[in-house]
Amino acid sequence: MPKPRFSLKTRFVFGLGLMLLPLLVVIGVSFSAMDHLSGILDRLAKESVAEIGPVSELQERLRQVEDAMRQERVHRERATVASLTPLIDQAYDKIISSNPFSQREEKNAVLGSRHAWRQVVNLWNQGAGGTVEIDKQLHLAEQLLGQARNIALNEINLLHTRQRNSRWAADILLGAVLLLGVGLSVLIGVVFSRAVLGPVRELEAGVRQFGDGELSARVAELSQDELGDLARTFNQMARKLEQNHQELASLSTVDFLTGLHNVREFYRLFHDETRRVDRYGHCFSLLLIDIDRFKEINDTFGHQLGDYVLQEVARKLGELIRASDHAARIGGDEFAVLLSETDMDDARDFGERIRGYFAGHAIAQVDHPDEEIRISVSIGLASYPETARNANELFAAADAALYRAKQGGRNLLCQAGLNADPDSRSEG
Known part of the structure; x- marks a missing residue:
């Protein structure tokens, strides 16, 4: 059964495709890694904007309320606390409605803080401005917000760790793909060297022997491509010349x-x-x-x-x-x-x-x-x-x-x- 014919053009195109394959893989892996890292960074940014910022702002307003209550207990003025109360309520509502809360503990902490704040408002409106219970509930509200903030910070740190690990894994994968590409390129070079340079050297040796007068010299017909066609053509020419030489020798001696x-x-x-x-x-x-x-x-x-x-x-x-x-x-x-x-x-x-x-x-x-x-x-x-x-x-x-x-x-x-x-x- 004759071997399938693969032209040099087909071999070169196939080899070039194999050499470009690792590069395409590197590009694909790079885009995938960049997309993954971008997703992590987006989550970090959203986490910072949606949770850390509003929680920190709300903590600051609670401190302002605490200071205002101390002042109003002395001066008997309740206007400052009254002006801050709706702002704090709006901040709680915004945090709860806009934040998906990836962890239940964080959401419970925010809800608990709002409940403590409402207790503070109720006690204040009842005129218990100097009671210990107001200070206790206000302190609890701040403490629970701090707990929610710490949970959010821990989540951000975890995302940072995942981002570093993902980048490290992507670097390792890219390095492995690059090494594979280099190895594949070397392998393809060796294969092409044997597939192309081998028949060329064989043909060169046959032509040199033929040029030195060895009319019986032939080259191996190793492939079914253009080099194989060239080898077969050379052998046909060599046989014809050898036959003509024998005929001439016979005419000159017989x-x-x-x-x-x-x-x-x-x-x-x-x-x-x-x-x-x-x-x-x-x-x-x-x-x-x-x-x-x-x-x-x-x-x-x-x-x-x-x-x-x-x-x-x-x-x-x-x-x-x-x-x-x-x-x-x-x-x-x-x-x-x-x-x-x-x-x-x-x-x-x-x-x-x-x-x-x-x-x-x-x-x-x-x-x-x-x-x-x-x-x-x-x-x-x-x-x-x-x-x-x-x-x-x-x-x-x-x-x-x-x-x-x-x-x-x-x-x-x-x-x-x-x-x-x-x-x-x-x-x-």
Whole structure:
């Protein structure tokens, strides 16, 4: 099952989204924390305005009433107390009606204070201006207001504590989100580095190897994105170039008609073999083979049949030689065989097998299989370093031996020697 395709654009957009996600979370958490803290601050402000301020103001008026009562007991004037009484009543009503009283104790304290105040007013209106009961009730009213005020202050302190704790928790959460964002960014960077830079480095290494001449170099097709497409395109190009190179190499080293080595490749192998023998002190032999009266075959049967004869001779040479040997077509009807690690005697035996085979077998015509052509070959043999001091002398010696075989009546194998008899030859 093929892997799903994710383009680089999709990966970059997805990665950018993941990197922005922590930032969005931080923004959301910040707004939430700010909203929560703002709510606490609003409650603090309302608590101060709705409870602390009016209660403190009411306490001050009660003190004024207490002072006024002391003065009026001396001067027998009741006007000041009478003017303050409705103001205090209004203050009590305002506090009770406008304050939700989050704690029951606070509300009970305010209600108790108002009840004590009404007792003070009743006693005062009855003319008991100097009684101890008025002072007692007035003191109780002030005491209960102070209790309500303390409860409100405690509530404000509690809100302050909650505000500090909320801010501390928000700071911790923001720090954790920021750390998560940094970690996620690093992780995304590593993933993208492997997902993008890995294939790029792989492609770079493949291109470098290819540029150094390693035409078999390929890159791994690891992904289904643009980099994977690039890797596949590179591999297709590399395979095509390698194939073209192999075809060119074949054209430059192989004879197009027979499939054997051509004359250029023969001389390269010939000189390589000579250098190898010089280095390691071994030996090798050279056979030069010429088809007898080949021109007559072309003239009599045509060049098409002549080409077929060349192909059949080449095919049989390819079958007879060993894997370590090399056969080549070096001229129109002339072939050469390099026999590695072979001295003169073994080379002569091998050459005789070649000569004897063609002398004893006919070649069927292509268009007329029932009609056969009989051919023979002449062979010149030389061995290195036995009969030559260098490559040029070896080839000249084998060529001279071939010439003697042709002049001696054909269908012969002649061998060369440093002091060879011109008639040194073998015939079937």
